[in-house]
Amino acid sequence: MESNKRFLGVKIRKQVRDLISEMSNNTDLHFIRCIKPNEMKKGFTFVDKVCYNQIKYLGILDTIQMRKDSYHIRQYYSQFYLKYGILERNLPTLIAMSEGKISPLDAKDITVKFITNHFVNYTLEYQFGKEKLFLKMSTQNFFDNLLANRTKNIVTAATLIKAHYKRSKFAKERKLHKSNVPKIQRAVRRFLLVAR
Numbered sequence: 643m644e645s646n647k648r649f650l651g652v653k654i655r656k657q658v659r660d661l662i663s664e665m666s667n668n669t670d671l672h673f674i675r676c677i678k679p680n681e682m683k684k685g686f687t688f689v690d691k692v693c694y695n696q697i698k699y700l701g702i703l704d705t706i707q708m709r710k711d712s713y714h715i716r717q718y719y720s721q722f723y724l725k726y727g728i729l730e731r732n733l734p735t736l737i738a739m740s741e742g743k744i745s746p747l748d749a750k751d752i753t754v755k756f757i758t759n760h761f762v763n764y765t766l767e768y769q770f771g772k773e774k775l776f777l778k779m780s781t782q783n784f785f786d787n788l789l790a791n792r793t794k795n796i797v798t799a800a801t802l803i804k805a806h807y808k809r810s811k812f813a814k815e816r817k818l819h820k821s822n823v824p825k826i827q828r829a830v831r832r833f834l835l836v837a838r
Contacts, residue, residue, distance in 0.1 A: 729792055
């Protein structure tokens with residue numbers, strides 16, 4: 643009986659160890675900090691000072707300040723170029739990178755040239771790492787705005803091209819129908835004359 647208990651304890655420990663290792667390898671750990679809106683824990687009651695003290699003591703304000711001051715956006719060079727490379731209009735390089743034909747070192751060189759050549763006149767805050775590009779939030783927002791404007795321009799151009807194509811197609815069909823209308827009218831008149 644005692645050997646079964648030992649065996650069971652070993653089995654449980656092994657299962658817990660396996661579970662912990664699986665969770666740490668396959669998931670990102672996130673910590674949730676609960677903030678109580680008041681000391682009475684009553685619903686729909688919010689006390690500013692209580693919430694502020696909790697935020698201050700939990701270190702959330704310091705964390706926010708650190709994120710503002712640091713380069714907290716980290717992207718692999720290939721990820722960055724795949725997202726923002728359309729701003730450069732170098733389609734062959736984008737296609738090659740999306741198909742995985744470009745090595746990480748080449749991706750770094752391409753991304754560094756892209757940023758240093760095209761955005762010299764802007765005050766951007768970034769750092770080049772060994773494998774990743776480090777950005778501040780303001781720089782990320784700058785690139786996102788450029789991308790949004792570029793995408794908007796592409797959509798506008800595509801809409802204009804589509805409208806022009808439909809207009810020209812309609813004009814051709816109308817011209818074809820216009821030329822066929824007299825023929826159809828003549829055929830109908832002949833039929834009506836013969837039918838009398």
